[in-house]
Amino acid sequence: MGLPPYATLGQRIWYYSFRVICGLIFFFLVAPIVVVMPLSFNAQDFFTFTPEMLRLDPAGYSLKHYEDFFTxxxxxxxxxxxxxxxxxxxxxxxxxxxxxxxxxxxxxxxxxxxxxxxxxxxxxxxxxxxxxxxxxxxxxxxxxxxxxxxxxxxxxxxxxxxxxxxxxxxxxxxxxxxxxxxxxxxxxxxxxxxxxxxxxxxxxxxxxxxxxxxxxxxxxxxxxxxxxxxxxxxxxxxxxxxxxxxxxxxxxxxxxxxxxxxxxxxxxxxxxxxxxxxxxxxxxxxxxxxxxxx
Amino acid sequence: MAETMLAADGTPLKRSLARALRRQKLRALMLIAPLLIFVLITFIVPIASMLFRSIENEIVQNTLPYTVQELASWDAATGEVPDEPVFEAMYFDMFIAAEAKRHTRLGTRLNYEQTGLSSLFRQSGRKLDDLGKDIQKPLEKLNGDWKDGETWYAIFNGTPADTALLATQRARVAALTDNPTEGDVNFAPRADIVQLLPKTARAYTAWAVFEATQKDRDPATRDPWEALPVALATDLQTADLSTYSGPGADLLRAAQSADLPTPDFTTAFVDMDEDWATIIPWQTIQTHSSTYTGGYFLNAVDAQKTPEGIAWQPDDKQILLKLFGRTIWMSLLITFSCIALGYPVAWLLANLPMRKANMLLILVLLPFWTSLLVRTSAWKVMLQQQGVINDVLVWIGLVDDANRLIMINNQFGTIVAMTHILLPFMILPMYSVMQTIQPSYLRAAKSLGATNWTAFWRVYFPQSVPGIGAGSILVFILAIGYYITPEIVGGTKGVFISNRIAYHISSSLNWGLAAALGSILLAAVLVLYWAYDKIVGIDNVKLG
Missing domain, CATH: 1.10.3720.10 (MetI-like)
Structure with a gap:
């Protein structure tokens, strides 16, 4: 279902915006899972990304929540x-x-x-x-x-x-x-x-x-x-x-x-x-x- | 006439075939039987008995059997409080109920219909002994033997026994306590004393059965309840003891000639609580004394059975109808969001090359396979005021840090989380329908001069409607029965009827109402499911 070479500008815009919309819906589907995974390595007891985590600073990450689960x-x-x-x-x-x-x-x-x-x-x-x-x-x-x-x-x-x-x-x-x-x-x-x-x-x-x-x-x-x-x-x-x-x-x-x-x-x-x-x-x-x- | 065809062993072929078919059927049933029995016992029977609870109302009859009998002839329309016999029956019924600690349960039940009855029953149960003491003391003063349980036992026990009375009292105590009353009670009411002192004999028998079967104590040596002197005083007013010569004859004669206080049950009850002097408690008991009731179903739709017929709750108290309405409305919203989000995705999946479509399908199946609790907790984390979405919005600058959006513990939270959770159930049926739509139809439409929109709307969309229908019914059925997600992200405004059912089961303990709400919900689901079966067919349910 590629875009034919003779497609008009309107068709092109529609084609790409449709893909973007679908991409957003797919993102909606997996977002909760994708968000939860990194947050579980949070070094803090917060449910949000800390500045350290966003900077990819190793100090912002830890396995302490996993440790808690297993102990x-x-x-x-x-x-x-x-x-x-x-x-x-x-x-x-x-x-x-x-x-x-x-x-x-x-x-x-x-x-x-x-x-x-x-x-x-x-x-x-x-x-x-x-x-x-x-x-x-x-x-x-x-x-x-x-x-x-x-x-x-x-x-x-x-x-x-x-x-x-x-x-x-x-x-x-x-x-x-x-x-x-x-x-x-x-x-x-x-x-x-x-x-x-x-x-x-x-x-x-x-x-x-x-x-x-x-x-x-x-x-x-x-x-x-x-x-x-x-x-x-x-x-x-x-x-x-x-x-x-x-x-x-x-x-x-x-x-x-x-x-x-x-x-x-x-x-x-x-x-x-x-x-x-x-x-x-x-x-x-x-x-x-x-x-x-x- | 044609010769009968014979099978190899000489029996007619027809019979032989019939036998083979019968064997085959039997074998199939034998294979199914274990599971069928298992499901029937552990699933169908529990559901059926739960539904039965929604109309079952034996509690009034079981707790106050004789009061209900006496009340039957009372006409509430006169506005007069019932006569003395009703109060008398009430006293004895309440006494044994209070001893069995069942009167509060009845009070709770009647309180669903008439506020205030719960405390009325509880308080009256506590003060019930007062009347008994007023009569017990003079009686025991008259002769110390009355203090002794053995004296009473000697008077009432013996042969020839009135086995019918014993059996009815066994049944009564069993109904009252919900416990079996079989087994030896070491007591049988003597027939002549039953004739002579009917009320006392009945009360004594009930007491003996209760002591022996519920408390595991021997009635021969136990001292009876305070209600027995009251019953005796009542009986002695009319009893003709002149020809009686059985055990305790002198004691009884002495008691009759002595000036024992006459029990005045009406006054006693009014002294306990002035509400007994109004017709309200009596009317409520009478209205709700039938063994089966539609009352819970009426409560479930915010109505009430009153002596004057069915009455609706005032508008501001109509919470359940609103909740039903909200459940349906929010389920519809969720279904429409699922259609809106699912349609483009299903279309894309159906029109991409197989390999790419399978890759993207994993993105749909992954949330489908992920634990419900995981997804719900993820939404709780994301929607919180200090959560990820608010953080992102603040970071972009769309939202001021001081007034972060409230997206959880309201309807919005429930709709977002449930749309996400149910979306795969919409995409999968749509996808399987769209896969069967030939792309050449669209091309044909376009080559005949249709615009993109016309081709889609007039050619493609009608063919995809079965997929939308299947997905919508599935999502709607799942949505109206949801419990976990609304409970966690719905707060108070975003909960469904299921949450109310759970509340009545585990917190308010109004099980009849919970069962009635459950029956209505189940009926709705079954109707929808029947429609689903007609439109899609249960055999077409696919997993994964």
Missing amino acids: NPQWQLALKNSLIIAPIATVISVSLGTLAAIGLSQSHVPFKGTIMAILISPMIVPLIISATGMFFFYSSLGNWMESVLGLNKGFVGYVKVILAHAVLGIPFVIITVTATLVGFDRSLTRAAANMGAGPVTTFFRIQMPLILPGVISGGLFAFITSFDEVVVVLFVGSASQKTLPWQMFIGLREQISPTILAVATILVVISIALLTTVELLRRRSERLRGMSPG
């Missing part, structure tokens, strides 16, 4: 909780979600529309409503587990948050895995069965490797949903299940500390890594299924 027990507890809750919730949503997606992609499924609507609903219902419903449900479930099953309070707290997060991650797994299964060539499973493979062997040796990219990217979505979730954990969890987003939320609402910016930077780096992984997986999946990478 402050509050942040460490939050990090630990996030790293416990998100992976377990992901495993639950991925294993149940993949099975169900395979079931849903069969040719004759009764009530398919209704089932699909129910499974996707955690993504549609506004989080505050899910959180409210879960708040009542999980507090009685927690009481029951503590009094009837006699489980430890802290353990029950984790179970509640993990179950809640697992549900929230399920729609993402369903959507990505069913999308992968759409392009799945059914004759491959028939061929495997023809050669004497049982359903389990067929699943693990034929189907699984082919849909694996979809499963992994669904899992990444589920992971990021849990890792980034704050509304439900605020309502369902208690202070000992405080996750990273929760700690950030409290920090933003009450005493805002520059450590938040250091955490934010770390999270941005993680999301860049995840984004790259998903993109690579998508290309691999399309190559495996014989579609042109797009």
Whole structure:
């Protein structure tokens, strides 16, 4: 879409001003992220660029906010909780979600529309409503587990948050895995069965490797949903299940500390890594299924 | 007639096929079942029970069962305060409620409808014992045995038992305390004493069930509440003891012939608080005594159920309707900003060569993948008065250092931050639609003499409308349910209905109202979502 040599002056002006406008919108999109990263190295406890920083004076920069993150027990507890809750919730949503997606992609499924609507609903219902419903449900479930099953309070707290997060991650797994299964060539499973493979062997040796990219990217979505979730954990969890987003939320609402910016930077780096992984997986999946990478 | 086709094993082909199909269906359902059950139990049921809370109103019935019964025949329109039996029922209901510490909860509930009832219930609960002491003292003076829990137990316990009374009182205490009342209470009301002293037997049974199941104490040895002498004095006024010869017969006869003070429940309540002498508390209890209520939904739209019907709040108190209006208005503004900012970007992405477009797409996907909290905190940092944007503006000289712009804790902050957060949800559907528009159409239009603008407006734009529609519904749905971002950058003026729901859940504890607000929000989202499904199709939802 280059500019043709015969373009008039007006067209030229429009062409370049349009590019500038788009550039500004792209800047708007990435500005917050770009601003946060350098600010997290601020040697002061301010949320703005100090004169030293603008002069690129090394004295204006420091790693003290990162140090605080890695030494402050509050942040460490939050990090630990996030790293416990998100992976377990992901495993639950991925294993149940993949099975169900395979079931849903069969040719004759009764009530398919209704089932699909129910499974996707955690993504549609506004989080505050899910959180409210879960708040009542999980507090009685927690009481029951503590009094009837006699489980430890802290353990029950984790179970509640993990179950809640697992549900929230399920729609993402369903959507990505069913999308992968759409392009799945059914004759491959028939061929495997023809050669004497049982359903389990067929699943693990034929189907699984082919849909694996979809499963992994669904899992990444589920992971990021849990890792980034704050509304439900605020309502369902208690202070000992405080996750990273929760700690950030409290920090933003009450005493805002520059450590938040250091955490934010770390999270941005993680999301860049995840984004790259998903993109690579998508290309691999399309190559495996014989579609042109797009 | 044609011969039936047979499968390899000899069964008719039709049946064999039907069986195979059935097996296939079953297998599919077996694969789906674990997840479906999981989602139903941990998600659908909690949401449904939350929605149920918006109409559930058992608390009045559960806390004041006999008062509600007595009040049913009272007509508030007469303007007269209810008769003595209502006050009497109220006294006994309140007494057990106060012992279970449930009267304040009812007061809080009724206070949503009528200001002042919360403190009325709380104070009355405290003064309830006064009446009991006025009668308990003379009774115990008459015979010291009345002080003893065992005396009472001997009078009321025994066989043949009135199991119906025991069962109703178990159910009543269970409803009042929200705790199970099964298990042994070591007490059964004797049928003849129930006949003779009905009110006392009822109060004693309720007390025994409460002591045994809630406090884990043996009613046989515990001293009963002050309400029991009151009940006894009431019963003894009419009871015919002449043929009674059971346990404690002499004690009871002596008490009846002695000149015990007659309990005057109306006066007792008016002494506790003058408000009981007005019809207001009674009217409120009567109006809101039904088990299900539309009251919370009325409250959610700034109306109220009054004895005269539905009444609207005065204009200056209509906060929730305003909040709904603001939520919709701001969500629309956010949607339009997203269209305005997203359209050029999507157009550029769709018209650049693949390689360049993919590079630029990363700039769209990066914020999409970045933690919501990170983006919100970034906006908080940038929009503050001492923040980056103000610094830059001051440095350029556009803004005086003394009056820096206030861009946070107001609607502006919410709109900017949420536009940024939701923009990728607009760009991605637009981009995928625009990719399918053939550039040759534009060229054809131009070669037929259209100006650039006409070609765009008459040829390109109509084809991109589905993308705008899909993106707009998606952004709007996400925007009206947002909680975190408005909470952090919205201050008081820039918050949404979600923030109000959260406030009622965690601070004001008006869960019924929170549920009603949530139901309205959910209904709105589901309608929009249905529209989205019709226009775009849920199967076309793409991630990343």
